Amino acid sequence: MxxxxxxxxxxxxxxxxxxxxxxxxGELLVEAAKRVQADIPIFCYHKYMAPxxxxxxxxxxVGYKQPDGSVRKMPKPQASCTLPCTEGLVAWTETExxxxxxxxxxxxxxxxxxxxxxxxxxxxxxxxxxxxQFYGPSTSRYIEIKRHLPKAFPLSxxxxxxxxxCIQCGRCVRFTEEVSGDAQLAFLFRGAxxxxxxxxxxxxxxxxxxxxxxxxxxxxLTSRAYRFRARPWDITTQKTVCTMCSNGCTLYADSRSGKxxxxxxxxxxxxxxxxxxxxxxxxxTYMHAPDRILQPMARRGKEWxxxxxxxxxxxxxxxxxxxxxxAGGRAVAGLAGHRxxxxxxxxxxxxxxxxxxxxxxDHRFTRYQGALIEPPxxxxxxxxxxxxxxxVFGSDLADExxxxxxxxxxxxxxxxxxxxxxxxxxxxxxxxxxxxxRYRAGSEDxxxxxxxxxxLDMLPAEQAQANLPDAAWLRARLADCTPxxxxxxxxxxxxxLLAVARQIADAPSMLILAGEKxxxxxxxxxxxxxxxxxxxxxxxxxxxxxxxxxMPTGANQQGALELGVAPHLLPGYAPVGDAAARERxxxxxxxxxxxxxxxxxxxxxxxxxxxxxxxxxVAGADPVREHYEPSLAERALRACEFVIVQDVRMTETxxxxxxxxxxxxxTEYEGTFTSWERRVxxxxxxxxxxxxxxxxxQVFAELWLRMQRQAPPFNAGEVMREIAALVPAFxxxxxxxxxEYGARLG
Amino acid sequence: MNIIRDVxxxxxxxxxxxxxxxxxxxxxxSYPEQRxxxxxxxxxxxxxxxxxxGLERCIGCSLCAGACPVRCIYVEAAENTxxxxxxxxxxxxxxxxxxxxRCIYCGYCQDACPTGAIVLREDYELADYTRESFIATKExxxxxxxxxxxxxxxxx
Numbered sequence: 001m002x003x004x005x006x007x008x009x010x011x012x013x014x015x016x017x018x019x020x021x022x023x024x025x026g027e028l029l030v031e032a033a034k035r036v037q038a039d040i041p042i043f044c045y046h047k048y049m050a051p052x053x054x055x056x057x058x059x060x061x062v063g064y065k066q067p068d069g070s071v072r073k074m075p076k077p078q079a080s081c082t083l084p085c086t087e088g089l090v091a092w093t094e095t096e097x098x099x100x101x102x103x104x105x106x107x108x109x110x111x112x113x114x115x116x117x118x119x120x121x122x123x124x125x126x127x128x129x130x131x132x133q134f135y136g137p138s139t140s141r142y143i144e145i146k147r148h149l150p151k152a153f154p155l156s157x158x159x160x161x162x163x164x165x166c167i168q169c170g171r172c173v174r175f176t177e178e179v180s181g182d183a184q185l186a187f188l189f190r191g192a193x194x195x196x197x198x199x200x201x202x203x204x205x206x207x208x209x210x211x212x213x214x215x216x217x218x219x220x221l222t223s224r225a226y227r228f229r230a231r232p233w234d235i236t237t238q239k240t241v242c243t244m245c246s247n248g249c250t251l252y253a254d255s256r257s258g259k260x261x262x263x264x265x266x267x268x269x270x271x272x273x274x275x276x277x278x279x280x281x282x283x284x285t286y287m288h289a290p291d292r293i294l295q296p297m298a299r300r301g302k303e304w305x306x307x308x309x310x311x312x313x314x315x316x317x318x319x320x321x322x323x324x325x326x327a328g329g330r331a332v333a334g335l336a337g338h339r340x341x342x343x344x345x346x347x348x349x350x351x352x353x354x355x356x357x358x359x360x361x362d363h364r365f366t367r368y369q370g371a372l373i374e375p376p377x378x379x380x381x382x383x384x385x386x387x388x389x390x391x392v393f394g395s396d397l398a399d400e401x402x403x404x405x406x407x408x409x410x411x412x413x414x415x416x417x418x419x420x421x422x423x424x425x426x427x428x429x430x431x432x433x434x435x436x437x438r439y440r441a442g443s444e445d446x447x448x449x450x451x452x453x454x455x456l457d458m459l460p461a462e463q464a465q466a467n468l469p470d471a472a473w474l475r476a477r478l479a480d481c482t483p484x485x486x487x488x489x490x491x492x493x494x495x496x497l498l499a500v501a502r503q504i505a506d507a508p509s510m511l512i513l514a515g516e517k518x519x520x521x522x523x524x525x526x527x528x529x530x531x532x533x534x535x536x537x538x539x540x541x542x543x544x545x546x547x548x549x550x551m552p553t554g555a556n557q558q559g560a561l562e563l564g565v566a567p568h569l570l571p572g573y574a575p576v577g578d579a580a581a582r583e584r585x586x587x588x589x590x591x592x593x594x595x596x597x598x599x600x601x602x603x604x605x606x607x608x609x610x611x612x613x614x615x616x617x618v619a620g621a622d623p624v625r626e627h628y629e630p631s632l633a634e635r636a637l638r639a640c641e642f643v644i645v646q647d648v649r650m651t652e653t654x655x656x657x658x659x660x661x662x663x664x665x666x667t668e669y670e671g672t673f674t675s676w677e678r679r680v681x682x683x684x685x686x687x688x689x690x691x692x693x694x695x696x697x698q699v700f701a702e703l704w705l706r707m708q709r710q711a712p713p714f715n716a717g718e719v720m721r722e723i724a725a726l727v728p729a730f731x732x733x734x735x736x737x738x739x740e741y742g743a744r745l746g
Numbered sequence: 747m748n749i750i751r752d753v754x755x756x757x758x759x760x761x762x763x764x765x766x767x768x769x770x771x772x773x774x775x776s777y778p779e780q781r782x783x784x785x786x787x788x789x790x791x792x793x794x795x796x797x798x799x800g801l802e803r804c805i806g807c808s809l810c811a812g813a814c815p816v817r818c819i820y821v822e823a824a825e826n827t828x829x830x831x832x833x834x835x836x837x838x839x840x841x842x843x844x845x846x847x848r849c850i851y852c853g854y855c856q857d858a859c860p861t862g863a864i865v866l867r868e869d870y871e872l873a874d875y876t877r878e879s880f881i882a883t884k885e886x887x888x889x890x891x892x893x894x895x896x897x898x899x900x901x902x
Contacts, residue, residue: 119835119836119837124812228825229823230808231811231812233808233811234811
C-alpha cells in the first residue's frame with residue numbers, strides 16, 4: 001500500500017523512565033526514547049533501515065500496564081530497536097541491570113576490537129568509542145593476544161576495510177541490500193571469522209558506497225580519500241547543499257585550513273534522509289581544482305593580463321557604452337550555469353534585463369528549449385511513496401537522479417509502489433520494476449504514441465473524454481500507432497506494451513519521472529507534449545500524488561527557471577509579454593524592461609554567429625561542454641566580439657573569453673539552491689574565498705551599482721528579501737524563516 | 747642613645763648575614779660560558795623521540811593538537827609504506843609544527859601522547875630574531891638518529 005500523504009497516525013500511551021507520553025503506534029522504542037531525551041546506546045540500529053537487533057547494545061527493561069493498573073515486567077531485558085510501541089508499554093532505560101548489561105556487551109565487543117584509536121580515522125567521532133566512554137567498563141580484563149586481520153584493505157575506489165575493527169553490526173551489509181539495492185556486501189564465514197565483504201572478494205562497485213563509511217559505527221569502513229587527512233577536532237563543519245545534481249542532498253562540508261577535506265550527509269527526512277551518492281561525496285572537488293581562476297583577467301592577444309576588479313567592471317562598461325550607442329540591448333546576451341545560487345541567478349537576470357536592456361538570457365543547454373509557462377515538475381520526494389505507480393521515462397535514474405532512485409526503490413520495497421521503467425539500456429531500476437521497456441534509442445516518441453493509442457483503447461471512453469477533452473482528435477492523430485507498429489518502431493514487444501498500458505490504466509495515480517532522453521531528444525518538443533498528454537489522459541495532471549516531472553539535471557537548474565533566467569519569463573513564471581507583470585518589476589527595479597521575449601540558448605548562439613549578439617555574458621556555464629552541440633557553441637563563442645566568462649575554474653568555454661572573472665564555488669559563499677522538487681535550501685560559507693574570487697551575486701550587484709546608481713544589496717539575505725517581495729512563491733524562503741530542511745515553493 | 751646597642755650591634759648583625767652568604771657557594775653563573783643544570787621535570791622546548799631502532803615514535807594522531815589549550819600544534823598525517831617507513835604501524839606525521847610563540851609550555855601534549863613521542867625537555871634557549879623562526883618544524887623537533895654502535899666504534 002502506498003504511504004498516504006496526509007495520514008494522521010494513531011497515538012498510544014506509553015511510559016519511559018516514569019515519563020508518560022504519546023507516540024504513534026508502532027514507533028520503535030529506541031526512537032520513542034529520544035522524545036524524552038532518554039539516551040539509549042546503539043550500534044546496529046539505523047533510523048532509515050529495518051531493525052535487526054544484532055548488537056544487543058540497546059537493551060532496556062520493559063513491562064506492560066495490566067488492566068488493574070499494575071505493571072507486569074518482562075523477565076529479561078529487551079532490545080529496544082526491535083520493539084514497537086503499543087498501548088500501555090512501560091520502559092526503564094537506566095536501571096542497575098541495564099547498566100550492567102551494557103557494560104558486559106561493550107566488554108565483549110572490545111575483546112576483538114583493536115585499541116588503535118589514535119591512528120583510526122573514526123577516532124573522536126566513533127560510536128564505539130563514545131559508548132565505551134559513557135557506558136563501558138573503565139578497564140579491560142582481557143590480557144590475551146587480540147586477533148589480527150588485514151588492515152586497510154581497499155574494498156573499492158573510495159572505501160577501505162579494516163577487518164580487525166569490525167564489530168559485525170551488519171549495517172553496511174543491510175545498507176547494500178535494503179537501501180542501495182546492489183546487495184554487494186555480505187557476511188562471509190561464521191563465528192569469530194565472520195567478516196563483511198563482497199562475494200568472491202571482488203571489488204565493491206556501487207553508486208552509493210560512500211554511505212557505508214558514515215554508517216559504520218567503528219572505523220572498519222573508512223574513506224580512502226579522507227584517510228589520515230584530519231581528525232574531528234581539526235576540522236570545522238558547515239552546513240551545505242550538494243551541487244552535483246538537482247536532488248538537493250543536504251551535506252556537511254568539513255574543512256581544515258581553508259580546504260574541504262570531506263563531505264558528510266546531513267539528515268533531511270524530506271530529501272536525502274541520511275544518504276549521499278559517491279559523486280556528491282567524493283567527486284565534488286572542483287573548489288580546490290588546480291585550474292581555479294584567482295583574479296580577473298583580460299585577453300591581450302594570446303596572453304592573459306591580470307586586472308583589478310574595478311578595471312574589469314570599467315572594461316565591461318566601456319564595451320556597453322559603445323554597444324548601447326549602436327545596437328542597444330539586442331546585442332547583449334547572457335547564459336547562466338546550473339551551479340549559481342538563486343540569489344546570483346536573480347541578480348543576473350535583473351542586470352541583463354534592467355541594465356543591459358535585453359531578454360536574451362537562458363540556462364538551458366538541452367534540445368528542449370520550449371516556452372514553458374508553468375513549473376515542469378509537479379511532485380516532491382514524498383509523492384514517490386504516496387503514488388501507486390512510478391513511471392521512469394528515458395532516464396538512467398540511478399545515474400541522473402541518485403536520490404530520487406533511492407526513494408523510488410524505498411517506495412517500492414517498503415510501500416509496494418509499482419514501478420515501470422522505459423530506457424534503452426540496462427539500468428538499476430529494472431531490478432525492482434514491474435516492467436522494463438527497453439526501446440530502441442531515439443524512438444521515445446513512437447513508444448509514447450503506441451502507449452497512448454493502447455491507453456485510449458483501454459480507458460473507458462467517458463473517463464478519457466473527461467480527462468482529455470480533445471481525446472477524439474488524439475485518437476485520430478494516433479490512428480496508425482497500433483501495438484504492432486510500435487513494436488516495429490521501438491522493438492518493444494506487443495505483450496509488454498499491453499501489460500504496461502493495463503497497469504497504467506488500472507493505477508489510481510501515476511508519477512512520471514522524465515529524464516535526459518526526453519529533454520534531449522531530437523524531437524524533444526513532441527516527446528514532452530506526448531508526456532503531457534499521457535499525464536492528462538490518465539488524470540494525473542490534477543492529482544496531488546501523481547504528475548509529470550521533467551527532471552532537471554543541474555544543481556540549481558530549477559532555480560534558474562523559477563527566477564526568470566529564461567528568455568520569455570520573469571521571476572515566478574511571469575511572462576515577459578504580460579504588461580502588468582512587467583510593470584511590477586519595472587517599479588521595483590526603477591528601470592524599464594524590454595517587452596519582447598528574448599532568444600533561447602540556441603537563438604543566442606546563432607545570433608552570435610551572425611554578429612547580432614556582440615557581447616555575451618557567460619556566468620558559471622560551460623556551453624562548450626554542456627550544450628548538446630558543442631561545435632555550435634564553440635563557433636558562436638569564437639564569432640562573438642566580447643565574451644565575458646565568469647567561472648570558478650578554467651573551463652573549456654573560458655578559453656574563448658575576452659574577460660575572465662573569478663567567482664566562488666558554493667563552499668565559499670552563502671545562498672540558496674532550488675532542487676528538482678522546487679525546494680529552496682540554504683547553504684553557508686564553509687571556508688574563505690580563494691584569491692580574489694567573489695560570489696556571483698556580488699559581481700552582478702556591483703555592476704548594477706555602477707550602471708544604475710542604486711544601492712546594492714549587501715548580503716545574500718537581502719537579495720532573497722528582494723526576491724520574496726516580488727515573487728510570492730519565495731515568501732517562505734526569507735533567510736530568517738527558511739528552516740533547516742528548506743521550504744517548497746508554491 | 748646607646749652606641750653599642752643601637753649602632754654597632756645591628757650593623758655587625760647585618761654584616762654577619764652578609765658574610766654568611768658571602769662564604770656560601772655562589773648561585774650565579776656566568777652565562778653563557780657556564781650553564782646551570784635543569785631540573786629533571788623542566789618543561790621547555792619539545793622533542794620528538796624515536797624508538798631504539800630509529801623509527802619515530804610519533805604516529806601523527808593529532809591528539810597533542812587536540813589537547814593543546816592554545817592550539818599551537820599542527821599535525822598533518824600520511825601513510826607509511828614498506829618502502830618509506832617513518833614509524834611503526836600505518837600512520838606517521840608528515841608535517842609536525844609547533845608555534846613556540848604561542849605555546850605556554852603546559853605539557854598537555856606530553857600527557858596526551860599515546861606513544862610517548864612528544865616530551866618537553868630542558869632546552870630553554872629559544873630566543874630568535876624573526877617570528878617565522880619560532881615555528882618549530884618536525885625536522886627541528888625530532889631527536890637525531892641514534893648513532894649505531896659500530897659507527898660509533900669506527901669514529902673512536
